[in-house]
Amino acid sequence: MEIYKNPSREQWAEILKRPVLETESLFDTVRTIINKVKADGDKALLEYASTFDKVELSSLTVTEAELKEADAKVSIELKSALYMAKRNIETFHAAQRFEGKKVETMDGVTCWQKAVAIEKVGLYIPGGTAPLFSTVLMLAIPAKIAGCKEIVLCTPPDKQGKIHPAILFAAQLAGVSKIFKVGGAQAIGAMAYGTESIPKVYKIFGPGNQYVTAAKQLVSLRDVAIDMPAGPSEVEVLADETANPVFVAADLLSQAEHGVDSQAILVTTSEKLQKDVMYEVERQLGYLKRRDIAEKSLKNSKLILVKDMEEAMRLTNAYAPEHLIIETKDYMELAQQVTNAGSVFLGHLTPESAGDYASGTNHTLPTNGYAKAYSGVSLDSFIKKITFQEIQPQGLAILGPAIEVMAANEELDAHKNAITVRLEVRS
Structure with a gap:
């Protein structure tokens, strides 16, 4: 030090x-992997499992039998600890539920927000040097509380084609919908674009190595949202x-x-x-x-x-x-x-x-100085907020002329006309 x-x-x-x-230097390599996954789907994922994970898989999906096997292998002590962690994570994140209020911005003009869960989310859990079952809880629990309909988890298998039992147990405990034996940049590509087995999701969460980080950056440019820079x-x-x-x-x-x-x-x-x-x-x-x-x-x-x-x-x-x-x-x-x-x-x-x-509290947090502008993962990370507005006759009478003036000064005649035709009908 x-x-x-x-x-x-x-x-x-x-x-x-x-x-x-230096993720930029990896973009060409990662782009090649992602494009192959887009083109060849499961076939590409099975080939990459052989190349990178040194395992020959017959299927990418974790089966019910594997989930039962994992449950039997996790000790009572660890299960008890995971249950306690789950309760605390649920308690903290449930308290973050958004309650939208209708606001009358002026007489006859009402605006409000509604929180809606992101329907499909993807969670990436690294294999690497430690089984990060805690990250499964940190991501899947708020996703479940938010009301995400489909929670997809990808994590790399070991050389025997197995997933660490604690990861599988945590995934079941937290409410993950589907679990797949896929790691690396190819997992990010699979969740971003979908394959025969793996559904396309709308937002991807989770840590990973520099290849995973580069892949998340690439797919987030126009195809899918990600949790935060890493x-x-x-x-x-x-x-x-x-x-x-x-x-x-x-x-x-x-x-x-x-x-x-x-x-x-x-x-x-x-x-x-x-x-x-x-x-x-x-x-x-x-x-x-x-x-x-x-x-x-x-x-x-x-x-x-x-x-x-x-x-x-x-x-x-x-x-x-x-x-x-x-x-x-x-x-x-x-x-x-x-x-x-x-x-x-x-x-x-x-x-x-x-x-x-x-x-x-959640342990998925902004690194590399991004805490100056980013928050960590929270319940809000798994929802989107939609705004609504309703204008009554008295509101249109007062607000309409101001909108007409603003639209005219921006030289957007159709915008102005959308108000004018309504005011004419009223009069």
Whole structure:
């Protein structure tokens, strides 16, 4: 990890640089994959399973027998944990239901909004180095609450053609409609355009490697919506002298083990804490199963000492972290000053892991500084809002002439006439 002490404002941009996914360089490769899926459908997906996943599949669809087999393999302890997480995620997201109100903007003119679920959504769950069954819950549960009629899940199989049982159990628990053994850019292409087996969806959600990210960017240009731009995962811990260095180090490492391109940052006003955290990171690193991944990730990570909390907050909002953990004495006061972050974890007993799994908030969050403009996944991500308006005679009499004047000044005569003919009928 790189150590910085009181860097100048001019240094911030360089210090806060993230690992970059060069997705543009992959566009040609990914476009070829997507076009083949569009042209050849399931045949292309089965060929790519052989090429990329090293497995010969006879079918892409997960069967009822496989779902029952998975259920038997998941331990009671994990099932219990997943049920608790589901309850909390449901509780938090159900509270986000939109209630549209009719608004009379003037006498005789009424406007309102209605929330309507996106009918068909696609969820991508990576295979990779960890079975992300928690992401299944984070995406499928709000989709179900929103009322999405079809929830399609794609995830790559292992070399035996199997899906991790916890992913399948979580998918059943959360209400996924159909599950398919497809990974990579080809899965994104399949959900974007549809194949013989896989339905076309209207919006695609979920994390993935640089090929998946590039594929989502490409299909979103004109064919299907996506959840948000994506980059490597990240955390910032904001801490003062009251923070426990053991906790802080554990928080940094929990992010570092995500992937080699993840980033973990400590911003602190305490030089002693900076030093103690460096020691603790090295000590705890030795106990991790994913030590090799975490070690590589830590090369992207920083320990930054600043002069006071005012500067710390300016630095934090400039970084706009995906996850922000505030481990300070006055964490509630500092929380009010956060303007750019995906999700915030307050106090010494609230690690990022809580939001990643089971506290109830969603862990699909904006990375790469996109928290300056984007929100994380929520119930709103799975709905669209349609506006309605109704004009009564008295409203047309008052509003009509103003519309005529505006349309005439924009030289849009047909727009003006749509009002004029109605006013003439009334008179």
